[in-house]
Amino acid sequence: xxxxxxxxxxxxxxxxxxxxxxxxxxxxxxxxxxxxxxxxxxxxxxxxxxxxxxxxxx
Amino acid sequence: xxxxxxxxxxxxxxxxxxxxxxxxxxxxxxxxxxxxxxxxxxxxxxxxxxxxxxxxxxxxxxxxxxxxxxxxxxxxxxxxxxxxxxxxxxxxxxxxxxxxxxxxxxxxxxxxxxxxxxxxxxxxxxxxxxxxxxxxxxxxxxxxxxxxxxxxxxxxxxxxxxxxxxxxxxxxxxxxxxxxxxxxxxxxxxxxxxxxxxxxxxxxxxxx
Numbered sequence: 001x002x003x004x005x006x007x008x009x010x011x012x013x014x015x016x017x018x019x020x021x022x023x024x025x026x027x028x029x030x031x032x033x034x035x036x037x038x039x040x041x042x043x044x045x046x047x048x049x050x051x052x053x054x055x056x057x058x
Numbered sequence: 059x060x061x062x063x064x065x066x067x068x069x070x071x072x073x074x075x076x077x078x079x080x081x082x083x084x085x086x087x088x089x090x091x092x093x094x095x096x097x098x099x100x101x102x103x104x105x106x107x108x109x110x111x112x113x114x115x116x117x118x119x120x121x122x123x124x125x126x127x128x129x130x131x132x133x134x135x136x137x138x139x140x141x142x143x144x145x146x147x148x149x150x151x152x153x154x155x156x157x158x159x160x161x162x163x164x165x166x167x168x169x170x171x172x173x174x175x176x177x178x179x180x181x182x183x184x185x186x187x188x189x190x191x192x193x194x195x196x197x198x199x200x201x202x203x204x205x206x207x208x209x210x211x212x213x214x215x216x217x218x219x220x221x222x223x224x225x226x227x228x229x230x231x232x233x234x235x236x237x238x239x240x241x242x243x244x245x246x247x248x249x250x251x252x253x254x255x256x257x258x259x260x261x262x263x264x265x266x
Contacts, residue, residue, distance in 0.1 A: 003207050009157075010217060013150060013221070017224060020147060
């Protein structure tokens with residue numbers, strides 16, 4: 001198993017703690033945490049693809 | 059008391075800056091720890107005393123919650139009445155912390171492992187105490203798991219302390235929210251008064 005998979009639990013923990021400090025509703029906390037996690041992962045994935053393409057073709 | 063609080067904040071920031079600067083330079087780990095720990099402890103005591111002496115009962119409770127939150131993650135939230143949230147946050151951070159300890163062979167982050175991760179451990183009194191109890195000059199990767207997992211383990215241990223700082227800051231934010239005066243909706247009255255006022259005669263509002 002790649003150590004990169006450790007990114008998932010630690011990022012989820014960070015997002016849950018941040019949202020729990022801001023809100024009281026558990027459903028809202030879960031929803032916002034997953035949304036933030038998805039957004040961050042998407043941005044990182046897009047950035048990785050961009051860096052890969054730049055390194056390969058430029 | 060505000061002057062003491064200001065000096066306390068100054069010493070807190072100064073101590074952390076000196077500690078991080080020495081950590082970057084990687085010189086004299088013992089001196090870096092002492093130069094960080096002494097101003098931080100002194101500043102924390104000054105801020106705590108100034109908050110307790112010069113404030114009303116509600117603010118005193120919030121100040122105590124802030125420092126209790128440093129001692130044990132989630133304890134501050136429990137003190138302000140959010141028991142379930144405090145227990146949830148404590149459980150979440152405890153699982154993360156012990157998972158990190160398991161990955162790193164039940165040893166906390168020493169200065170030689172990673173100076174930045176080491177400073178992050180001071181974000182909570184509990185992790186600081188465990189760091190002194192379990193700390194070794196140098197942690198070693200476990201043999202039964204891949205060696206690449208060692209660094210994420212140190213990161214998990216460090217992140218718990220940093221997240222506790224965020225939780226403490228949320229207690230300060232809660233204090234500001236809870237002390238905000240409750241205002242009655244008074245917007246309807248002026249509108250009604252304006253609506254019921256007699257219409258001005260033509261040319262009455264023109265000056266000159």
